Amino acid sequence: MTIRQLPDTLINQIAAGEVIERPASVVKELVENALDAGARRIDIDLEEGGVRLIRIRDDGKGIEPDQLPLAVSRHATSKIASLDDLEGVATLGFRGEALPSIASVSRFALTSRRDGSDRAATLEIDGGRLGEVIPKSHPQGTTVEVRDLFFNVPARRKFLKAERTELGHIEEWLRQLALARPDVELRVSHNGKPSRRWKGEGDLLSEVRLHEALGEEFARNALRIEHEGAGLRLHGWIAQPAYNRASADQQYLYVNGRAVRDRSIAHAIKQAYADVLFHGRQPAYVLFLELDPRRVDVNVHPAKHEVRFRDARLIHDFVYRTLQNALAETRAGTVAGVAGMPANDALAAPTFDGYGSAGAPAYTYLDRASQSPLPMQVADTRAGYAALYGGGGAATAVAPSFAQNPQPAALPHSDDATLPPLGYAIAQLHGIYILAESAEGLIVVDMHAAHERIGYEKLKTAHDGEGLRTQPLLVPATLAVSEREAEVAEREAQTLAELGFEVTRSGPQSLTLRSVPALLAHGDVEALLRDVLADLREHGETLRVAAARDELLATMACHGAVRANRRLTLPEMNALLREMEITERSGQCNHGRPTWARFTLPDIDRWFLRGR
Template identity: 35%
Template sequence: MPRIRILPEILASQVAAGEVVERPASAVKELVENSLDAGAGEILVEIRRGGAALLRVIDDGSGMSKDDALLSLERHATSKLADSAGLASIRTLGFRGEAVPSIASVSRFRLITREPEAVAGTEIAVEGGVMRDVREAGCAPGTTVEVKDLFFNVPARRKFLRAESTESAHVEHQLRMHALAAAGVRFRFRKDEREVFDLPAGMSRLDRVRWMTGNDLGRELIVLPLTHGNGVSVEGFVLPAIHARKGRRHQCVFLNGRPVEDGAISRGLAEGFRSALSDGLHPAAWLWIEMEPSLVDVNVHPAKREIRLHRPHELREVLTEAVREGLAKAEAAKRPVFKVEATVAPARPVEERPVFHGTPREVPRTAAPREWPASLPVQQRMFEPVAAPAVAPATTSLPVPVPEAPPVSKAPPFRYVGTLHDRFAILESEDGLVLLDPRAARERILYERWLHDADGRGVESQTLLVPVLLEPGPRECELALRHRDEFAKAGIELEDFGSGTLRVGSLPDFLKLADVRSFLTGLIDELAGGQLPGSRVAFDLLAKLLARRAALVEAPRPHEALRLLDVLFRCELPYCAPDGRPTLTEFSIKELERRFSGAKSAGF
């Protein structure tokens, strides 16, 4: 007797259901996608007990004839794909023809459907994959699918269902995703005889996102400009970096109308925010991507959640530029509301320091570190080209100082109050109390200077008298050499010395490190451990490390807060350091009054 046998049809459908129908939300996804493919303008979803007891999807789409309704219950029967060539140009959400028979094989299933021109509809009853009844039925045009007792004949699968509230939440999340993907369709959701939401048709995408986020967050949405690439268009919304969270569930991405998850898309979003995000956090975003079907493979995951892009780097770059442009416009829109205070009297006098002009070779090497200015006019080029004489410190013990403020300030109207433990500056704003972290502010300023110089003529470097040899390992060495151009932009010259060894010939002229070897080895290890997708990310990380080092070496000067603010608010993202730490923290008058009034009411 042969040991290999063909599975019975019902068993094969139940096996397929294990991949397609993971939980009630999976069935809702498949049925709603069928409704959208049928051109529905209104979809009603009802569930009971989390969808395990009852799950009903009603639409007003094209409906089916009796013959088509019967064929829809056969495995691999579909009207959306005719030949293998069509697989490369899929524009429908479904195409495999597995969802309906798989769901019917693990539930008590009922299908009612009618075409608009037909006199009567068709009702089909299936129980555990076995046909029970087929008859005519009076019904409205469209299709109704009713699923009862999901997994009743597969107890092992039913056992793994979570609490009713959990399953209901998954169903609602799935519907919200489809409601965002198809803003022109009316979506209604009823749970245990109670209507949860009713979204009218014709809502704009912005309105649906605001409905999903709420009014408070909706007001902070940043609109991304419509961006076109090679066969790709992107538009959508993001929230400021302060609202970034762990995980990516708050990133809603729709590719050709299909909710998808893809690492390249998430990385493109993160790169667009540059250093505004703390490690481990991901920005909140809602993106609609239109792409030529031939550029994406949607047939790589049983539930079609994941996709494979043929040119992921191009989509990532389009996303990155769209996010950066949107953030820049949002930041520019805020700046005009700031008022500049005419005169500011510091709480204590600022120590006067001599300023030396000339090239670094003209500066006397015997000057003490305390004799050098805290800010240098030459650093104005970090923001805009300015013909100014170079200014350099007389000693190499300090990193590049903070640039001098421009004549017109873009900073909010702060008044300097004092210093807290020689670490933080205390400021007064129109709305309350502000604490400034000078170290974090310098990190932001220096970081953006590296980015600006790298985009321009490059960071000035200094040749090492004795080159440093690194042996990070063959794979790490290959990674560093692959990003050699990015290291060069940062002022670090790397060469292949053979046998997994790197030769470091130069470093940025302002960066003085006690242990160059450990610094660069740690940097390369961090790059390798992060599995970075592109050179731009490698340079961003390098710039962050350099900025942090420069800011840590120099002691903070809180009493120079106002000069620092003038330069800080010429940055693209003045409110956070490159690693996401805040540069400013504000305590509003209302918050302070609430704190003190609470203490009073408590009897203090």
């Protein structure tokens, strides 16, 4: 075949294959155009899941009649004019490909009236064939009508799913938009019947929009995030670890207001939750990252789902440390929630600034209740490792020891504001749970899970205080690696040394390992080093060594925690409660299971139908 220029209609249909995957893609492109035009109300009419009809009406600034043909031509836009504009683009759309691409695979009509103009006009396009601009009555704003999507590309139409499935994709994208733009009213109808209305009366992340989009349970368990630094701002909501999901269906990330998927940030969030989330479960969050538009490239994906950061390593670390510090403050006894949700006024959900403390809930202990901390005997971690894995028998690194403190002479009334968050113990249930009376009702604590977390956090603190120790190998080990791995090891030699690995490059595809982290010397160190190199290549940093260390310390803490069926005295139970209130992440055990539950008096009253 000879080389020839493709016809414009085919060019647009090829572009549509990149931008328009399904009806939800059409809704996304058209609604984003409406938002860029300053719309404050958008009506979305659908038929047959958007396959038969998609009609988007907005009250934005509109288009002049003589510019309608230009609006549906390729690479025509009012949003950028130079490379400088592209490098700092702040609008949702900017390429000028959406309208011609959509018009090439549908029966398309564009009607608009410019703000302040007394003239309106419409332009129809049938499968890429341009019609005439015709005067038409229309209020200020724009209406785009897309009928019979993919009618002239039957192969694409065969890949569309059932009506309910396509409608579900549209609704999910609108939910994603509603979280980011609570100032815009969205009205949705399907097959002639109203199906959803998002009121445009809220501020960003208002409690109303949060409840509407993700439900009351998410809002009840949400922690507010607000942190700035290094020219970055991260704000939004993350769910407490006890509220988790089987899938990633409640994970929303926005960069400068644009909903995106980013592997680096997703990795940072996963690492932040690693120490508190139950195995195989997914965290829930709505996070907004704001930074200078010139530090992020939004022109890397045809549908603009992905972005590329100039300082990816800095942003990864910023997100990880912000969320890690917020989750560290999820102590037992604190109550999360948002305005409008039932919560104790004295224990309202704190706002975390990322690196500072959220502040402990306001309470004072009664003088008559001596509440000494529950001591945990922490031995040298190397000895603990040897006890667990060196044939030394049962672990002795952590041994439970309880303070023998007197119980209060008389338990205060349940409405006494001086009660600590977890209250005072009143009984032990089946040798497993501690029952405590608090100011709000009943607290139930899993004593093994709680003691396990306390011991784990103390072991981590002790190990961090003594610093990372390295152990030289008697005979240096030679590792066969790929050339890329060897290059990473050579470039990141200082980082590897800080992690306890003394590594030198001994050939194009070989490394020599001379020392390893002492705590992990008995494990599969070579596999760990390969994982570390993979992280350094992919994300610019790694927490593999810390994760491996934490896994070992968690095992030691589990072996040393108080076991089921051990009878505790009331002073011992109270000592455990007080330790929980001051220990980071004490709301979950080392495996991500909750350590405590609260039953308020109104909850208990409902059990017995009191007041009805």
